Amino acid sequence: MALMQLLTELLQRIIPHTLPEGFECLALTCKYLYTLCIPFLEHYNNLRFHFQKFEYNKTNKDFREFRYYHDLLRFPDTATSAYSLISRIAIEPTVRRYILEATFSLDSRAYTRLPTTVRENAGSEIWRDRNEATRQLFADSLYLREAGLDWKEFYSAMMEDVNSWRQSEHAAAFALTLLPNLRVLTPAFSRLRSSAPQNLITTVLQTARKNPHSNASLAQVTTYSGSCDIPWVPLLLALPRIKKFWGYGYMGKAEGDNCIESSYLGTDLDSKLEVAGFNDASVDAEAIAGFLKHTPSLKTLTYWHSTEANGGYRDWDLCRFIAGVQHEVGSHLEHLCAVTLELRCLITPGKPCLRGFQRLESLELPLDIVLCNFEAAHPADHPADHESMDSNSLIGDIVPASVSVLSLLSPGKSPHDKALELLFRNFASQKQFYTPNLKKILLTCPYDADELYKAQCANLAAEAKRAGVDFGLSGDLCLISELAENMRCPFYS
Known part of the structure; x- marks a missing residue:
């Protein structure tokens, strides 16, 4: 028997069973059914508001x-x-x-x-x-x-x-x-x-x-937003429809064996996660590798480092962190943001190499990544002149050829002026060879930045114009790329 042929009394009994999933569709079917749904509207709207x-x-x-x-x-x-x-x-x-x-x-x-x-x-x-x-x-x-x-x-x-x-x-x-x-x-x-x-x-x-x-x-x-150090994170990653993960807090082994291990995920149960974000977090290289190990669909990773998340002011080993990310998801990651907004956060010296990211389109990093590379190559007891560094090799190591949008965060203080000079020396003549897809550079230049840093920003703007690359400056020390702003979780923004 067709639904509309049922007695009104029966339809009135059926309508409550459509709440909440099918109620609106039923009410919008025709004027007759809408009239029968009217007595339930107030209660439906009240529950929808609250729950x-x-x-x-x-x-x-x-x-x-x-x-x-x-x-x-x-x-x-x-x-x-x-x-x-x-x-x-x-x-x-x-x-x-x-x-x-x-x-x-x-x-x-x-x-x-x-x-x-x-x-x-x-x-x-x-x-x-x-x-x-x-x-x-x-x-x-x-x-x-x-x-x-x-x-x-x-x-x-x-x-x-x-x-x-x-x-x-x-x-x-x-x-x-x-x-x-x-x-x-x-x-x-x-x-x-x-x-x-x-x-x-x-x-x-x-x-x-x-x-x-x-x-x-x-x-x-489909979306989880909460602490990243809870023991059931691996099971969350294995949920059948999970697409987004937003975590905060501490995850790693520095204060005990608290590293998240994907022990619940078999090779045939890879997560469907596409977006992962960490805000006010402290995640070491081993932990991020364990987290990303079974995320073959991941496209976006946003990481906002905080020294307070693990209760101390340890240096951030950014190079090892990026190496862990690259090893696990470098073949398919499209957007990477790994930054810190803390001026007191020190980055461990190291040799950054992002050439293993094959499909990366947008990249956001602190400008300190250039300095940590220089400090690793020239320790304090063996000082060297910045002029001796091969800047062409440096930009090729830090910026993958596939990147179209590059964002760099800096407080605008010395020696970040030297970092800009090293990274973008002869940029206009070398751009096509090392960064052929680069279309936009975004950079922070706070109002209280050093004059030398501002001068380097002006030089870079001229170099970018000659290379046919859009160039933008932000006065605030904040996440400046469209990627980071769009992907940040509303709960933490």
Whole structure:
């Protein structure tokens, strides 16, 4: 029987089952069906507002109307913690399917502002009718069973945190079992104190990887934005639809054997990752190589180095870092940005060689890469004149022939004027031989740059014009290329 031939009463019963994925398409089919959908529109729009791009404490009420911060707890669709989200889903399971993007960074933050009496009253008013439904949700969880966890113990551990009004690792982990349509994931934690939540998250990711065409939780995730030092990063890379990864923090072996190893990825399970970004991160050469080892589809890598990410001010071995990237993805990487904005960050002397990047189109580096090459060739105890260096060989080593856009970051202080002179000496006459595809050079020249540096920028502008290359200057010490600006994750921008 055709759908339109069904009785109105039957259609009214069918419509709730289209929420949320098919509701809009059904409502737009014809005027008759739209009329039948009208009673559901307000509820649909309310849930879409609160949950489609989910974040804790989100409300359509103006905060200026609140007399107290705890008024957030009185809105049934405003989740203030992982537990309140879970309990909301428990009483209306359809809610889980609305969530397409989730930022869990403000989990339980509202609790710190609530007096004890308010907490007790809020708990008795808001959660009393949800507890049994939530308890049953845990009892029915296939993920807890698959992880070999006793649901009663897991639930009790969560409720101990909930009743004490503190953030619960157990609730945060269990929330990840309830997201079949999630596309963008920003978790709220990195390291976990308890092994049970860790086991549960591992099980969720393994299940999603094995069932890419099912309604398994997290199977639809395309973007991850969060800590890069969590132990389940390899499983995230193996998710069937993952395309973008944005990490921050520390990853490497300098403070213990914390290097990310792709132990969960077999040669037949290479990641589909296309874009990887690290912001305010400290990743050593071994760790970046291990991360990129199974990313045959990677096209863009953006790395913003921070000395504070690993708790110290170690020198950055940029040359080894680039060598690790080149070894793993040099054959197919198209865009590379590896920079630091910290003036105190020292780059370890080394011999940079980027000739192994075969398809690189845009490249962004700190100008220090020229100086670290000079320091490696001429240590302090064997000084040499800059004039003795072969600048033609230098630009060929640092800028692959395939590059069309080159961005260089500099604070504009000595000896960066010498670095510019070394890199671009006789550029107009040598450009066609060493960098035949180069079309644009972007350079930083802050307002307080040295006069010698500004003079070298002017010389380079003239050389670029003679070579038929566009030249641009930026007054701010920031990421200046279109690549970096377009690819930066909104969460960190």
